[in-house]
Amino acid sequence: MRGLLAVVWKNSLRKKPPLRTRFLHTLKDRQCSQILMSPPLVSVDLPDIWTPNSSSFGGSSIVKTFDEQTTVVLDGKMISTEIRSRIASEVRRMKKCIGKVPGLAVIVVGQRRDSQIYVRNKITACEEAGIKSFVTELPTDCTEAEVQNALLRFNKDPSIHGILVQLPLPQHLDEGKVLDVLCLEKDVDGFHPLNMGNLAIRGKAPLFIPCTPKGCIELLIRSGVEIMGKKAVVIGRSNIVGLPTSLLLQRHHATVTVVHAFTDNPEQITSEADILVSAAGVPNMVRDNWIKPGAVVIDVGTSPVEDPSCEDGYRLIGDVCYEEAVKVASLITPVPGGVGPMTVAMLLSNTLDSAKRILDFT
Amino acid sequence: MRGLLAVVWKNSLRKKPPLRTRFLHTLKDRQCSQILMSPPLVSVDLPDIWTPNSSSFGGSSIVKTFDEQTTVVLDGKMISTEIRSRIASEVRRMKKCIGKVPGLAVIVVGQRRDSQIYVRNKITACEEAGIKSFVTELPTDCTEAEVQNALLRFNKDPSIHGILVQLPLPQHLDEGKVLDVLCLEKDVDGFHPLNMGNLAIRGKAPLFIPCTPKGCIELLIRSGVEIMGKKAVVIGRSNIVGLPTSLLLQRHHATVTVVHAFTDNPEQITSEADILVSAAGVPNMVRDNWIKPGAVVIDVGTSPVEDPSCEDGYRLIGDVCYEEAVKVASLITPVPGGVGPMTVAMLLSNTLDSAKRILDFT
Structure with a gap:
């Protein structure tokens, strides 16, 4: 595991609350044969037993050791490469x-440059894992019916086990109406309302967990971050990242607050978070005073900024002001190379799971 | 409106942050012809426009006038009577x-005393509103298939527009499996995962909003409490109250935190809430130090406690220690007579809405 993490030495010896934990070896041992370390959701559901006579309400102990001199920079690219390699081996089997x-x-749909690049990355990842991929490109001015027809064809195709519509769609298309025709069993993005409902409801399990939130939790679990009993704050409440991430963190027993554009003084709330997930899409919004010393910071933001020196003509900027955050957080994901690659790996994982379910292969 | 509220004069002149607002007259005027004042969910969805250069993130102004000398005790019984009377008139039409x-x-299913009483109250309310009601009583040891069969019969019956299974079911029955066969168009409790998903997802609207959360929001709106931009804390994350209440408050643009049995020092979090909704089911858990001075406190807890002097042999105790809370909150719901009657009124409202939809009556 050590090889997967870049370690930044800090000058400051500022006092940080203990947070990051070492690997839970029992968990590791139990799950070493699995591709992902995240346990099935229903298995993490625990009964809420209130103990009202104490000021502390049960849950796990918060006191953990933490090496004050290091900030761990999570290398999502390396972790996702490991996951993708295991998926490839499973596909061969x-x-x-x-x-x-x-x-x-x-x-x-359309020619959005970022969408084109995301799709290209997904297709390349499929090829490397041995997953067959099919792309339908539609013009920007296509109709809702045309997108729906493309979806319906894939719904029926038995060689397809996962379907995704690259979002956002052009404004004249209603994402909800388009996605409503997507066959639930192939909804590898997990955006269908029924999947979202089953993600929210304890005791239920969605067929698919949305890829980015799933990647965030996988990063946390692989880094030995204990989620149960922690204060988690999610910045942003989008249907595709903020909402499902908050639901997922709650299923893992964090105390979750969702901060959004109507929140006054968001930094007051975020600076109390043990785990901070930012998915606002606003470059460098999260400054050092937004972060509790020792917090775990997961940066989901990827705002493209023009940069002719980069291969694609632009580079991605996260929500978190990295230079400041790296001096405060105990663990941080960089942009690029943090959550992004994990999203792609989770997409392959969901597609593999779907194929196994549909083909009844274990 | 004044007639619907009981006002308690305080001895203390403690400084409270301003919170409760007067009626929004434009809202009132616009909605006076409606039975409920809560607007349709999709209409409250607003785009999140972040203004990252300011420490305040837009949203509404928090500064409101509040009469420091009063605590408003919301009379849910009186408000629900008014709503039920309007439903009755609509049923006659x-x-x-x-x-x-x-x-x-x-x-x-079974003979739980509280369930029997809740069901009796619902049936009485139906009769008074002119809504036809049908009750199927099954023995405690019945099978899942028997409950499902009863549901299936009601699903097919065109004279039935709403179906509910009184929860909790005996432990040997899987609530999820039972509810899964309930026809979505008649799910007036709103517990189906698809309803829950559509409650969570911005831009979507569930066919039904669960009755208790809907009643809480209706109470807030009728009391002129502004939800947008407020810090709301929900205690408890049950599938039937805590979860949908938190989703609903978020749809109304509150900054929501969910506190549960794995939360350490919950009172630290709750004491920062402008709006505190308690649905833990633990009698008198919420003491005065859990409440921010001037907060709005909605008590959903109804724990039955033996009391031979009461008609039913027991009385209901809320989550909130009323005697303490009434000295701190700006607005509070009593138990009984607060949220409980609103739940029944919302059930009638959902049943009426369902009948109108199914029968295409406007």
Whole structure:
């Protein structure tokens, strides 16, 4: 694990509350045969037993050791490479056993440069993992019916086990109406309302957990961050990141607050968070005074900024002012190379899970 | 409105942050013809426009006038009576126009005294509103299939527009499996995962909002409490109250934190809430030090405690220590007579809405 983390030495010896924990070895041992370390959601559901006579309400102990001199920079690229390699090996096993491989279909509408690049990355990742991929490109001015028809064709195609519509769609298209026709069993992005409801409801399990939130939790678990009993703050309440991330953190027993554009003095709230997940899409919004010393900071923001020196003509900027945050946080994800690669790995993981379920392969 | 509120004069002149607002007259004028004042969910969805250069993130102004000398005790019984009377009038209009009335079916399993009383109250309320009601009582040891069969019969019955299964069910029955067969169009309790997903997702609207959370929001709106931009804390994360209440408050643009049994020092979090909704089911858990001076306190807890002097042999105790809270809060709901009657009124409202939708009556 150490090899997966870049360690930044701090000059400051500022007092930080203990937070990051070492690996839970029992968990590691139990799950070493799995591709992901995140346990199934229903298995993490625990009964709420209130103990009202104490000021502390049960839950796990918060006191953990933490090395004050280091900030861990999580290398999402390396972790995702490891996960993708395990997925590739599982795909080979599937091909060998039943002669079939998972298939992912992507529908992309218009010429948004960021969407084009995201789709290209997903397709490349599929190819590397042995997952068959299919892309339907539609013009910006296409109709809702055209997108729906493309979806319906993929719904029926037995060689396709996962379908995603690259968002955002052009403004004249109603995302909800488009996604409503997507076959629930192939909704590898997990955006269907039924999936979201089952993510929210304890005792239920969605068929798919949305990729970015799933990647965030996987990063936390792989880094030995204990979620249960922690104060978690999610910045942003988008349907595709903020909302499902908050629901997922709550399923893992964090005390979750969602901060959004109507929140007054958000930094007062975020600076009390043990785990801070930022998904606002506002470059460098999260400054050092937004962060509790020793907090775990997951930066989901990826705002493209023009930069001719970069291969694609632009570079991605996170929500978190990295230079400041790295001096305060105990663990941080960089942008790029943090959550982004994990999103792609989780998409492959969901597609593999879907193919296994549909093909009844274990 | 003044007639609906009991006012308690305080001895203390303690400084309270301003919170409760007077009626928004434009809202009142616009909605006076409606039974409920809560606007449709999709209409309250606003785009999140971040203004990261300011420490305040837009939203509404928090500074409001508040009369320091009073605590408003909300009379949920009186408010719900007014709502039920308007529902009754709407049912009469329906009968006159199309010769049909809404129908509600209730399935109750076993002999839990509290369930029996809740069901009786619901049936009485239906009768008073002119809504036809049907009750199926099943023995404690019945099977999942028997409950499902009862549900399926009501699903098919065109005279039934709303169905509810009185919870909790005996432990040997899987609530999720039972509720899964409930026809979505008749799920007046709003517990179906698809309803919950659509409650969570901005831009979507569930067919039904769960009754207790809907009643809480209706109380807030009728009392002129502004939700947008406020810090709201929900104690408890049950699928039927805590979860949907937190989702609903977020749809109304509050900054929501959910406190549960794994939260350390919950009183530190609750004492920062402008709006505190307690749904833990632990009698008198919320003491004065849990409440921010001037906060709005909604007590959803109803724990039955033996009391031979009461008609039913027991009385209901809330989560909130009323005697202490009434000295700190600016607005509080009593138990009984606060949220409870609103839940019943919202059930009738959902049943009426369902009948109108199914019968295409406007």
